[in-house]
Amino acid sequence: MESKRNNLEINADILRVAQGGALKTHIVYQCNLNFRIVKTYLKRLIGSGLLVHDAPRYYATEKGIRYLTRFDRLVQDM
Numbered sequence: 001m002e003s004k005r006n007n008l009e010i011n012a013d014i015l016r017v018a019q020g021g022a023l024k025t026h027i028v029y030q031c032n033l034n035f036r037i038v039k040t041y042l043k044r045l046i047g048s049g050l051l052v053h054d055a056p057r058y059y060a061t062e063k064g065i066r067y068l069t070r071f072d073r074l075v076q077d078m
Contacts, residue, residue: 012071014041015064021057
């Protein structure tokens with residue numbers, strides 16, 4: 001049985017999809033989330049400076065890329 005993803009993993013998934021710019025629909029489907037959940041995460045990531053919204057696309061910021069790099073390094077070391 002596969003375990004559920006935690007908030008850090010979902011943040012990383014969204015940032016990974018948004019590295020080159022992504023529509024909300026793409027984020028929903030590629031991260032296997034629903035629109036209600038994605039709305040909450042996008043708001044939180046934008047508020048943290050990890051993501052920017054340049055309508056209609058979302059982009060990972062430099063800070064977001066650093067988060068993703070550190071997250072991937074942490075997971076790799078486990």
